[in-house]
Amino acid sequence: MKVRTDRIKEMAAAAAADQGLHQTLLAAAGRFRQLRQGGVAAFDDLEKARDQGRRVKERCLAELDRLLPRLEKQVRAAGGRVHWARDAAAARAIILGLARARGVKRVVKGKSMMSEEVGLNQALEQDGLEVFETDLGEYIVQLAQESPSHILAPAIHKNKQEIAALFADKLGVDYTDDPEELTRIARRVLRQKFLQADMGITGGNFAIAESGTLALFENEGNIRMSTTLPRLHVALIGIEKVVETYRDFDVLRKLLTISATGQKLSTYLSLITGPRRDGELEGPDEFHLVLLDNGRSRILADPLLRQSLYCLRCGACLNVCPVYQCIGGHSYGWVYSGPIGCLLNTQLLPRGQGGPAPFACTLCGACAAVCPVKIDHPKVMLHLRWLMAEDPAWPLPRPPAARLGLSLYAWLATRPAGFRSASALARLLAPIAAPGGKARLTPPAISRWGRTRRLPRWQRPFSQRWPGLRRRLGNREEPS
Amino acid sequence: MIVTSQPGDAVSSSPKRRRVSLFIPCLVEDFFPEIGEAAAVVLDRAGVAVDYPEAQTCCGQLAYKTGHRSETRRFARHFLETFARAEAVVSPSGSCVSMVKNYYPSLLADDSTWAQAAEDMAGRVFELSQYLVDVLGLKDLGASWPGRAVYHDSCQVSRALGVSEQPQALLRAVAGLELRELDGADTCCGFGGAFSLQFPEVSERLLDDKVAAIEASGAEMVVSAEVSCLMNIGGRLAKTGSPVKALHLAQVLAGKEARS
Amino acid sequence: MSDPAREAIVQAVSAAVGRGQPTRSDPDTGPSQVAWLPPEEDWEAAAASLQALGDELLVIKGRQELAAALGEITARHQVKRAVRWDHRLLRRLDIDRLLAEQSVDCAAIAGEQDLRSLAAEAELGVTALDALVVSTGTLVMRGGRGRERAVSLLPEVHLALVTPDRRLRAIKDLVPLWQQWRSEPGGPPGSVTLVTGHSRTADIELILVSGVHGPKYIYVLALEFPWDD
Ligand code: SF4
Ligand code: SF4
Numbered sequence: 001m002k003v004r005t006d007r008i009k010e011m012a013a014a015a016a017a018d019q020g021l022h023q024t025l026l027a028a029a030g031r032f033r034q035l036r037q038g039g040v041a042a043f044d045d046l047e048k049a050r051d052q053g054r055r056v057k058e059r060c061l062a063e064l065d066r067l068l069p070r071l072e073k074q075v076r077a078a079g080g081r082v083h084w085a086r087d088a089a090a091a092r093a094i095i096l097g098l099a100r101a102r103g104v105k106r107v108v109k110g111k112s113m114m115s116e117e118v119g120l121n122q123a124l125e126q127d128g129l130e131v132f133e134t135d136l137g138e139y140i141v142q143l144a145q146e147s148p149s150h151i152l153a154p155a156i157h158k159n160k161q162e163i164a165a166l167f168a169d170k171l172g173v174d175y176t177d178d179p180e181e182l183t184r185i186a187r188r189v190l191r192q193k194f195l196q197a198d199m200g201i202t203g204g205n206f207a208i209a210e211s212g213t214l215a216l217f218e219n220e221g222n223i224r225m226s227t228t229l230p231r232l233h234v235a236l237i238g239i240e241k242v243v244e245t246y247r248d249f250d251v252l253r254k255l256l257t258i259s260a261t262g263q264k265l266s267t268y269l270s271l272i273t274g275p276r277r278d279g280e281l282e283g284p285d286e287f288h289l290v291l292l293d294n295g296r297s298r299i300l301a302d303p304l305l306r307q308s309l310y311c312l313r314c315g316a317c318l319n320v321c322p323v324y325q326c327i328g329g330h331s332y333g334w335v336y337s338g339p340i341g342c343l344l345n346t347q348l349l350p351r352g353q354g355g356p357a358p359f360a361c362t363l364c365g366a367c368a369a370v371c372p373v374k375i376d377h378p379k380v381m382l383h384l385r386w387l388m389a390e391d392p393a394w395p396l397p398r399p400p401a402a403r404l405g406l407s408l409y410a411w412l413a414t415r416p417a418g419f420r421s422a423s424a425l426a427r428l429l430a431p432i433a434a435p436g437g438k439a440r441l442t443p444p445a446i447s448r449w450g451r452t453r454r455l456p457r458w459q460r461p462f463s464q465r466w467p468g469l470r471r472r473l474g475n476r477e478e479p480s
Numbered sequence: 481m482i483v484t485s486q487p488g489d490a491v492s493s494s495p496k497r498r499r500v501s502l503f504i505p506c507l508v509e510d511f512f513p514e515i516g517e518a519a520a521v522v523l524d525r526a527g528v529a530v531d532y533p534e535a536q537t538c539c540g541q542l543a544y545k546t547g548h549r550s551e552t553r554r555f556a557r558h559f560l561e562t563f564a565r566a567e568a569v570v571s572p573s574g575s576c577v578s579m580v581k582n583y584y585p586s587l588l589a590d591d592s593t594w595a596q597a598a599e600d601m602a603g604r605v606f607e608l609s610q611y612l613v614d615v616l617g618l619k620d621l622g623a624s625w626p627g628r629a630v631y632h633d634s635c636q637v638s639r640a641l642g643v644s645e646q647p648q649a650l651l652r653a654v655a656g657l658e659l660r661e662l663d664g665a666d667t668c669c670g671f672g673g674a675f676s677l678q679f680p681e682v683s684e685r686l687l688d689d690k691v692a693a694i695e696a697s698g699a700e701m702v703v704s705a706e707v708s709c710l711m712n713i714g715g716r717l718a719k720t721g722s723p724v725k726a727l728h729l730a731q732v733l734a735g736k737e738a739r740s
Numbered sequence: 741m742s743d744p745a746r747e748a749i750v751q752a753v754s755a756a757v758g759r760g761q762p763t764r765s766d767p768d769t770g771p772s773q774v775a776w777l778p779p780e781e782d783w784e785a786a787a788a789s790l791q792a793l794g795d796e797l798l799v800i801k802g803r804q805e806l807a808a809a810l811g812e813i814t815a816r817h818q819v820k821r822a823v824r825w826d827h828r829l830l831r832r833l834d835i836d837r838l839l840a841e842q843s844v845d846c847a848a849i850a851g852e853q854d855l856r857s858l859a860a861e862a863e864l865g866v867t868a869l870d871a872l873v874v875s876t877g878t879l880v881m882r883g884g885r886g887r888e889r890a891v892s893l894l895p896e897v898h899l900a901l902v903t904p905d906r907r908l909r910a911i912k913d914l915v916p917l918w919q920q921w922r923s924e925p926g927g928p929p930g931s932v933t934l935v936t937g938h939s940r941t942a943d944i945e946l947i948l949v950s951g952v953h954g955p956k957y958i959y960v961l962a963l964e965f966p967w968d969d
Contacts, residue, residue, distance in 0.1 A: 009679065016681035031946050065754035072746075078927060084745040136952055137943035153943060160945050179944040183952055190953065195856060211928045221893060221939040221954025228889045229856075239749065246918045254911070264876045265911055268954070269934040271918075277930050282855050282888050297752035322668045326685050360679060362672025362686075363545065365639035382545065382583075389547030410543060410551035414558040419537040423510050445677040452684050453715030456511035462504045466532045469517055473524040475497070 001119050001147060004333035005345055005355035011331035012323075012360065021157065025325045028156045032261070032319040036370070039262025046258075053255045054374045056248045057310040061300060067209040067242045068291065074212025078274025080287035088118035091292050095120060095201070095234055096127055098288060102232060104129060104198040108190075110216070110223035111135035111154070112203030113313060114236045114292065116147065116335040117348070120201070132193045134222035136186055143170045149329030149337070151315040152260055157328055190222070200226030200284065204237040205312070206252060207289070210245050212273055214289065217257065219267040227272055233284040235272075239291050240300075240309040252312060255372035259314035295348045304383050308343045310373040317367035317377065323360055332357065339367035339377045346384050351394050358384040420463065499529040500611065501566035505576040506538045507707045515707060518734035519572040519608055525734075526616055535562045541579040546674050549587060556584045560597045568615070569605040572730045573707045574637030577607045582640060607637060608730055609705055613646035619653050623733045626656030630699040632690070632713065633666035634706035647705045647729050654732060662702075663693045671712040691716050694724060701725045703732055774916045777874065779904035783962045786907065789877030793937030794950065795958040797877075802965045807838050810899075813959055814842045814864065817897050822846035823858045824866035826886030829901055832967055835866055849888050865891040865955070869902040871917060872960065875910045876936055879960070882921070883931035892935065898955040903963050 004011070015021055040046055060067060072082040085091035099107070107129055109115060121142075124131045133142040137154035141147060144166055148154030155163070164177035173185050202223055206215040214235050216223050227233050243249050257263045276283030299305050318324045318338030329337035333355060336344040342361055346354035358381045367377040387394040412419045449455065500523055504516045523530050540555025559580065563569050571577050584598040591598075612618050631648050638644040644666070651659050670676065670686025690713060694702045702717075702724060704710050714726030787797040800806050813819070822839055824830050826848035839846040844864070849855050859865065867887070871880035879900050883889050892898050908914065911934075922928040939954030950956045 012679055013681040016685045022685060028946055062757050065750055065757055068750060068753065078930070084743055084749050086745050086748055090745060134953070135943070136941045140943065153946065155943055156946075160947075163944055179947045179949050182944055183941060183949040187952055191860070194953075195860060211922050213928060219939070220941050220952040222952070224889065224893050224933065225953055228893065239753065246922070247915055250912055250915050263936070265878055265934060265936045267935065267937050267940060269936075271929075271932040271934075273928045273930055275930070277884070277926075279885050280883075280930070281849055281852050281885065282890055283883070283930065291749070293749045293752065297749060297756050300753060301756035322670065322686050323679075323682055326682050356678070359546075359675065360682075362635070362668045362670065362675045362683075364635035364668035364672070366635070366666075366668065369639055382547070385545070385547035386549050387547075390549060406543060406546075406548055406551055410540075410548075410554050413537050413540060413551075413555040416535045416537050423506070445680065448680050449676060452680075452687075452719060453712065454718035455715065456507075456711055458510055459513050462509045462513035462516040463532075463534060465513055465517060466534070469520055470532070473520060473530060475524050475527060475529045 001116050001335055003349060003353055005349065005353065005357055006333070008331060008333050008355050008357060008360055011333060012327040015327040015331045021328055022326055024157065024159070025328055028150070028153060029319040029325045032152065032315065035262035036259060036316055036319070037262065039258045039264070043258055049251070049255055050372055050374050052251050053372055054310065056243065056251050057373050060243045060248060061240060061306060061309060063244065064239065064242065064300065067244055068239060071207055071209040071212060071242050074209065075274065075287075075289050076212075078212050078287075079277070080212065080274040080289060083288060083290045085290055085292045085294070087294050088292075091118040091236060091290055091294070092120060092123040094290055095236070096123055098232065098234060099124065099127070099129060099199060102198065102286075104232065106130045106132070106193065106197045107199045107201055108132050108134050108193055108197040108222075108226045108230060109138075110200070110202035110218065110226045111138050112201070112236065113151065113335055114203045114238060115201065117294065118236070118292065120236070132190065132197070134190050134193070134226060135218075135220060136183065136222075139186055139190065140166065143167075147330065150318060151313055151337075157330070194222075194225040194229050197226075197230040199232040199234060200230040201234045201236065202226055204235045204241060205256065206249050207237055207242045208244075208246055208249050209242055213246075214272045215249060215253070216270045216272065217253070217266040217268070219261075221268060224268055224270055227270060227284070228282055231285045232288070233272075233275065233286070234288045234290060236290045236292060238309075239293055239296050252373075256312045256314050259312070259316040259370065259372040299347050305347060305380060307373075307375045308340075308347060308380060310375055311340050311344070312372060313340075314372055316370045316372065317375075320366040320370055322364060322366070323362065327360075332360070340375070343375075343377060343380050343384070358388065420461070423461070426458075497527070497529050498616070499531065499567045500570045501563055501568070502530055502532045503536060503539075503563065503569045503571035503576065503580075503605070504532065505571060505573045505707060507711060508572065511711070512707055512728070515572050515728040515730055518728065518730035519570070521734040522608070522612070522621060522730055523570065525621060526612060526618055528616070533562050533566070539576045539579045541576060542673060544579065544583060544587070553587060553591070556587055556598065557591075557594055560584070560594055560601055563601065564597065567604070568611065569601070570608055570611045571605070572608045572705070572728060574607045574634055574641055574643065574705055575708060577605055578636050578640035580605045607641055607643055607705060609647040609650055610641065610643045613649060619649050621650065621653070621733050623653075623735050624655035625732045625735060627700045628658045628660055628698060629701045629703050629732070630660050630662035630694055630697045631665060632662065632669065632694075632702050632704040632706075632709055634704050634709045635666070635668050636708075637705045638666050643705070647703075650729065650733060651703060657732070660697050660699055662697050662699075664689070669709045669712050671708050673708070676712065687712060687716050691720070691722070695722065699724060701727050701732075703727050703729055705729045772916055772919065774920060775908065775913050776905060777907040777909060781904075781907070783964075786872060786874040786877060786960070786962070789874060790958070790960060793877050793958075795877070795938055795960070797960040797962055799962045799964055803833075806833065806961070806963075807841065809961060810835075810838050811842050813897070813899065814839065814844050817863060817957065819844050819863040819897065821858070821862040822864035822866060823854075823862045823891050823895065824848050825868060825888065825891055827868045829868045829903070829967065830866060833901070848886065849891070855888060855890050859888070859890040859894040862895045864897045864899060865893070865895040866899045866901070867892050869900050869906055869960075871906050871908050871914070872902045873908050873911055873913070878911060879935040879958070880914065880917075881933045881935070882929045883933065884929065889931060889933055892933070893954050896951065896955055897957045897959070898935075898938075899959045899961065901961045901963060903967070
């Protein structure tokens with residue numbers, strides 16, 4: 001997927017101007033919030049479950065160097081194969097290599113952020129393979145040659161008329177904007193693809209180390225199809241998806257579905273351990289698990305940033321984020337969006353390529369308040385801002401003037417008199433720097449602020465009023 | 481004046497008068513001094529002795545939230561020095577309190593001289609309503625302010641400090657004030673400090689949503705415990721010529737007399 | 741078979757987590773016995789859960805009722821062909837004959853070719869259940885020979901038969917069941933599928949649509965009679 005994270009400001013501005021998009025996003029987020037709320041209301045002690053979930057992730061990641069080999073051993077014992085990919089290119093090469101060696105022609109895919117992360121579709125298509133996304137939302141987005149805009153609802157940015165026109169154009173069916181009809185059309189088209197495909201590619205929500213089991217959640221059934229019908233199943237997961245035991249999995253699975261859609265369980269949960277066994281009539285002949293690092297071990301090394309890897313991809317944080325609801329998924333410029341996107345895009349991409357994502361946030365904390373594994377997004381956001389501002393390994397180009405202004409501001413911090421005279425000077429300059437007037441001295445950002453809001457006026461400062469005010473107070477403190 | 485007992489004396493017979501040091505953030509100092517005055521009046525009326533350490537400058541929030549920790553440490557040390565002797569520090573701005581309470585300790589954790597002071601301070605710095613309700617146990621301050629109001633549940637007060645019930649309880653006790661429901665009361669108003677300058681279009685969109693909700697509520701005033709939200713929301717209301725007023729909780733509690 | 745990528749990743753992870761203080765998993769305090777519900781308990785909770793999902797549970801008190809229920813379901817959905825698991829319960833009940841009486845052609849899947857043609861063309865798939873979670877209406881099915889996943893996936897209607905001794909209260913009660921399966925000689929089952937309601941999507945304007953890829957209708961028949969004689 002093309003990285004456009006450096007353009008987040010422009011894309012955000014354009015999206016913010018799109019009133020229709022804003023309304024769609026608000027409605028969608030509102031609906032998901034409502035679903036989650038319904039589930040949470042019936043949930044017994046969510047707070048306790050969140051603490052438990054957090055602890056499971058903490059422990060499993062702290063043990064990751066042991067869990068990964070254990071998972072590998074168990075997958076092998078069940079007849080599967082494990083591949084290790086250090087980066088996106090390696091993951092693409094592994095999967096492409098498998099497809100070539102087995103003479104694969106058609107590929108069906110289950111919804112997977114990982115596949116977006118490594119840019120898998122493009123690589124497979126360039127190699128002459130036919131690749132079909134099979135989650136309805138993903139299928140729509142693929143037909144439109146776009147990218148998903150929401151973890152849970154990839155095509156949330158398109159209305160049914162647009163989808164109707166797209167189906168009529170690309171599938172040659174009669175125009176209908178009835179969601180039932182459109183779904184039936186997709187079912188019919190994709191059913192053939194499932195039956196013809198040689199390879200199914202999925203992600204995975206969890207991998208259970210003690211048994212080598214992959215857990216997959218979905219509501220549609222396309223993942224079941226992709227893992228049942230083709231003769232090869234390839235699952236691509238990030239190394240952080242490993243949990244130790246089924247019991248650990250049980251703690252996280254309820255948090256995942258409740259937070260995502262308010263469901264106690266998604267419609268389907270598939271627990272897959274290895275390929276088809278001797279004598280069985282269905283299932284893939286081969287099961288391949290690709291474990292991708294792609295920057296994760298680096299995130300793991302920082303005790304504060306590590307929590308970014310706890311994410312279950314439930315999407316709850318997107319649905320409460322005011323910024324996401326205004327700018328939508330595409331504006332973030334890479335695979336992940338919303339609060340978790342600000343964190344992951346910055347950390348998974350090579351340093352310096354993440355753009356100003358951690359600044360695309362008002363630090364309102366709504367995300368952290370709902371996150372099922374208690375990721376403190378604002379805290380991580382601030383940590384990343386700090387790294388970008390002060391750590392030479394995380395370059396964020398900054399105009400020298402801003403740097404100088406900041407140093408001056410900090411220098412004045414310990415000099416109350418200087419601090420006050422600086423504000424007195426600003427007060428003096430205010431009339432000539434007034435926006436709208438001869439605004440030559442007003443920084444453009446401030447004058448933009450002043451175009452939409454009345455700028456506050458300089459007043460006689462509190463510190464000067466205090467002596468008079470103090471005399472009016474009844475409960476004066478005697479000077480000691 | 482009641483003569484305070486010696487530190488360490490039993491306080492059961494004659495309760496020692498509580499003392500607070502006012503922490504007036506820079507926005508209040510220069511642009512909204514009347515909010516600072518109102519806070520002082522309210523604390524005074526609650527029977528608390530109020531002082532104002534004149535050496536105070538700024539909590540350094542802007543520097544911190546744009547990633548500049550080394551600069552912020554200067555602010556933090558200066559703050560701790562200025563308020564070192566304060567029994568309690570109270571401010572009418574949630575975000576500044578959160579800065580001191582939630583971020584100073586980790587910021588100075590490796591500073592052998594200041595780490596302990598930062599930890600201690602986190603336990604005695606309060607947002608105004610938090611101090612009134614949680615520490616003093618007050619709800620009704622005898623204020624009167626007739627009219628329909630909504631409460632903007634500012635992020636830096638409600639989520640950063642966990643203070644949401646307190647200001648609303650205080651408002652409910654204000655004579656003549658009708659507290660209405662605000663749709664999306666705890667949704668961000670779009671300010672976010674430097675965010676509003678870096679992502680102005682997004683900030684404005686969020687602000688418009690907030691203002692629309694306020695206007696739809698039929699309220700005559702929107703009340704908040706966070707100065708920066710008031711600057712943002714109030715600035716928009718004023719610009720569009722809306723009759724709705726943006727008021728700080730302290731102003732409402734002080735009553736109309738405190739308006740300057 | 742040394743894989744440099746493997747070594748590199750495990751090493752990087754090892755360095756990142758820093759060794760020395762091995763964290764231990766929470767003690768395994770849960771019950772090790774599977775908490776099957778008493779067979780005499782009624783089916784109300786399960787029926788309510790399925791109804792909430794838009795599906796149906798029917799309590800069947802005898803062979804007559806079974807035939808009638810099959811008749812009604814196959815008529816309602818105009819079923820002409822059905823596939824089923826090759827499962828003892830279904831053989832004992834002689835599901836093939838009961839369906840044949842309704843002019844429905846039913847057979848177990850005998851070979852791989854069957855799976856693609858039969859399961860893809862049949863309107864009805866019949867399975868048994870390894871467990872039914874009553875609080876959520878979740879159908880639990882192990883995969884394997886004679887227990888093909890495609891049967892509960894490809895046809896538009898899924899019919900699942902369950903006996904009173906296969907009920908669990910909550911999803912967490914699957915933990916000991918899973919542990920039991922895992923410790924069997926062959927290790928954990930190659931596949932376990934949990935089905936909670938029929939296939940659905942809300943990907944178009946968040947409007948809920950049933951039956952995207954999997955079945956649109958689910959019927960659970962609760963067998964309240966001695967079928968094994
Ligand atoms: S960060 Fe938390 S809330 Fe957001 S998607 Fe991940 S798990 Fe869900
Ligand atoms: S803190 Fe930032 S990322 Fe989180 S919800 Fe608020 S604006 Fe979005």
